Amino acid sequence: MELRHLRYFVAVADERSFTHAANRLNIAxxxxxxxxxxxxxxxxxxxxxxxxxxxxxxxxxxxxxxRANRLLTESDEAAEEARKADRGELGALSLGFTGSATYELLPTLVRAYGDRHPDVALRVQSDMVTPAQVEQLLDGRLDVGVLRPPVAVSGLAVEAIRNERVVALLASRHPATVKSEIDLADLRDDWFISYPDHPPSTMYSIMISACRTAGFTPKIRQTVTDSAALVALVAADMGVALVPASLRHLKVNDATFRPLGSPQLSTALALAYRDTAVSPLVRRFLETARTVVRSRDAVETPTAPEITDDDRPTIGV
Structure with a gap:
């Protein structure tokens, strides 16, 4: 028994006539x-x-x-689901977001992707440092990571989608907040709260290189992987920090962001995914991410200080 037999049978049953059913089916x-x-x-x-x-x-x-009607309906639904899967419109997608992107890009991007692809289930892990994302990308627990390069790992494609300024994060009571912008050298006597140094993250390396350019080595009181914890520690006046400007979307009382007058710094944000076989689901998400970033007109390209070989991170935050 084939599906066409069921279709013929249902047509005759519906029409109560072989002649009318034949016309409906366009056969003799x-x-x-x-x-x-x-x-x-x-x-x-x-x-x-x-x-x-x-x-x-x-x-x-x-x-x-x-039963025949039910089988035909299910076969039609199965065929349509297969076509949707082939178009990247059905399935489940696991995403990882680095800290600052969690608070700024994640809401807009997830909403835009959900509107375009309502039948795709998103599994989002937020505030993930790059080493954790790389590990999960390689073993298949993540499909796409939104992270900070550089990432020199075989098997992953990394596509930069944005450059953003690095700014100073200070407790609101810090004396330097009276200025509209801050020279990094003015923070030489402060304690710093840092992103991880082992392996050295992108933000850690940018901080070390910039401070050395400004003529000092930063005194690091604590390193944290969680961006919210970093902002909270700064708000508690435990130290200052250098962070991506997009982290300002995480609003915490008693923490203040100030642009850097000297030196001017930037950091990249990138999409990472396995380069062996890009599935339709991943391809559609990448297209949406590119569109969302372009539509926000968020690309900024200030000049960052050169990172020396000693400071260059092996993997980003």
Missing amino acids: QSPLSKQIRQLERELGVELFTRTTRSVALTYPGTVFYE
């Missing part, structure tokens, strides 16, 4: 009658009672009609 009446007879022989039951003027379902035919 004789082959249609032959196919129905073949189906009845295969099932071993009579599906229709026939007279010269009418066709009616038998009781077994009525029972079979309900």
Whole structure:
């Protein structure tokens, strides 16, 4: 028994006429009658009672009609789901977001992607440092990471989508907040709260290089992987920090952001994914991410100080 036999049977049952069913199916009446007879022989039951003027379902035919309709509906749904999966419109996608992107880009990007692809289930892990994202990308727990390069790992494609300024984060009571912008050298006597130094993260390396350019080595009181914890520690006047400007979207009382007058710094944000086989789901997410970033007109390209070989991170935050 094939699906076409079910379609022929349902058409005859609906139309109560071989002639009308043949017209609906765009086939000749004789082959249609032959196919129905073949189906009845295969099932071993009579599906229709026939007279010269009418066709009616038998009781077994009525029972079979309900199941046949259900099977045809499910087969149509299965075919449509297969086509949607091929277009990247159905399935589940695991995403990782670095700290600052968690508070600024994640809401807009997830909402935009959800609006375009409502049948895709998103599994989001937020405030993930790059080493954790890289590990989970490589073992398949993440499909796409939104992280800070550089990432020199075989098997991953890394696509920069934004450059943003690095700014100073200070407690609101800090004396330097009276200025509209801050020279990094003015913070030489402060304690610093830092992103991880082992392995050295992008933000850690930018901080070390910039401070050395400003003529000092920063005194690091504490390192944290969680951006919210970093901002909270600064708000508690435990130290100052250098952070991506997008972290300002995490609003915490008693913490203040100030642009740097000297030196001017920037950091990149990138999409990372396995380069072996880009699935339709991943491809559609990448397209949405590019569109969202462009639409926000968020790309900034200030000049960052050179990172020396000693300071260059092996993997980003």
